[in-house]
Amino acid sequence: MNKTLWGTDKFGNDISTYEISGKGGMKVKLMDFGATVLEIHVPDKNGNDVDVTLGYEKLEDYFTNDPYFGCCVVPSANRIGGAKFTLNGKEYSLDVNDGENNLHSGFDSICHKMWKVTEEQDNTITFSYNKKDMELKFPGNVSILVTYTVTDDNELRIDYVANSDEDTIFNPTNHSYFNLGGHDSGDAMNQLVWINSKKFTETDSHSIPNGKLVDVAGTPMDFTEEKPLADEIDSDYDQLKWAGGYDHNFALDIVEGELSLAASMRDVNTGIKMEVLTDLPGMQLYAGNYIPDKELIGKSGKPYVRRGGVAFESQYFPNAINIPEFSQPVLKAGIEKKTTTIYRFSAN
Numbered sequence: 001m002n003k004t005l006w007g008t009d010k011f012g013n014d015i016s017t018y019e020i021s022g023k024g025g026m027k028v029k030l031m032d033f034g035a036t037v038l039e040i041h042v043p044d045k046n047g048n049d050v051d052v053t054l055g056y057e058k059l060e061d062y063f064t065n066d067p068y069f070g071c072c073v074v075p076s077a078n079r080i081g082g083a084k085f086t087l088n089g090k091e092y093s094l095d096v097n098d099g100e101n102n103l104h105s106g107f108d109s110i111c112h113k114m115w116k117v118t119e120e121q122d123n124t125i126t127f128s129y130n131k132k133d134m135e136l137k138f139p140g141n142v143s144i145l146v147t148y149t150v151t152d153d154n155e156l157r158i159d160y161v162a163n164s165d166e167d168t169i170f171n172p173t174n175h176s177y178f179n180l181g182g183h184d185s186g187d188a189m190n191q192l193v194w195i196n197s198k199k200f201t202e203t204d205s206h207s208i209p210n211g212k213l214v215d216v217a218g219t220p221m222d223f224t225e226e227k228p229l230a231d232e233i234d235s236d237y238d239q240l241k242w243a244g245g246y247d248h249n250f251a252l253d254i255v256e257g258e259l260s261l262a263a264s265m266r267d268v269n270t271g272i273k274m275e276v277l278t279d280l281p282g283m284q285l286y287a288g289n290y291i292p293d294k295e296l297i298g299k300s301g302k303p304y305v306r307r308g309g310v311a312f313e314s315q316y317f318p319n320a321i322n323i324p325e326f327s328q329p330v331l332k333a334g335i336e337k338k339t340t341t342i343y344r345f346s347a348n
């Protein structure tokens with residue numbers, strides 16, 4: 001474990017970075033501010049080290065971090081329509097921070113809070129955060145643990161554990177953006193993506209699922225055969241035009257609760273392949289359409305480009321809390337919830 005002081009937050013708390021690594025050559029750097037992933041280094045086909053995740057050079061940029069680079073998004077990833085939901089007969093109004101809707105829980109994000117390190121070893125680190133009742137306008141005192149582990153098989157394994165004293169929403173995701181050609185190698189659209197899904201959640205023009213599951217077959221949303229993102233991302237297809245490209249939740253062909261292969265992405269130049277495994281029912285494929293072109297200064301001091309990284313966000317379906325037919329992202333009082341997502345890397 002390699003701990004380094006990086007700076008302080010606006011309250012004067014020390015922010016440190018931590019490096020964890022495995023015997024397969026993989027190394028991940030994180031920080032306690034937001035329990036954020038900063039760097040993911042994996043070997044390419046020639047054994048060279050490539051950092052495959054987007055991030056900032058300067059700590060200060062993480063204090064706003066509009067794209068949510070590397071964030072651990074809790075308690076509620078993605079969108080809740082109308083920024084409202086009803087649970088046990090009680091209506092809750094959330095922050096309206098994305099059009100009329102709630103995105104990634106609201107304004108005072110837990111991505112911008114200090115987490116405590118509760119356990120650390122060479123290959124693993126656990127961060128803990130205690131969300132207070134009605135913090136971010138979600139009910140319940142919720143204790144949240146997130147453990148990041150680098151396995152000897154070049155996996156970044158993310159385990160979440162949550163406990164609440166009241167029924168509430170718990171829909172965590174990791175918001176790392178991946179570019180398997182290297183974080184600063186330009187747009188990631190030539191990378192090949194496969195998704196274990198035959199249906200996606202149709203949305204309105206503001207990315208809110210309307211409850212309909214639509215067959216991907218015959219649409220640009222079909223990733224049942226691996227294809228480059230560039231192939232159809234700019235198709236004349238309303239779902240894509242409204243979102244500016246892929247920014248959709250896929251209903252995974254897996255059994256909820258069973259850790260299974262959900263998706264993969266591959267870069268032909270570096271030979272790096274990433275496989276995503278999860279036990280959650282959905283995955284948002286977000287192609288970085290809203291990364292402003294050549295405005296954000298990335299880790300190497302160079303500006304990132306639009307679509308320079310792609311997020312694979314495992315989660316309950318967005319807006320599920322308002323759609324009873326969807327699996328519910330509800331954490332019951334007194335019943336522990338555990339969920340796991342893995343990003344596995346190989347190269348050839």
Ligand code: BGC
Nearest residue numbers: 066067068078247284286290
């Ligand atoms: C959403 C995008 C959003 C991005 C950054 C993603 O999870 O799907 O629409 O722009 O997060 O907030």
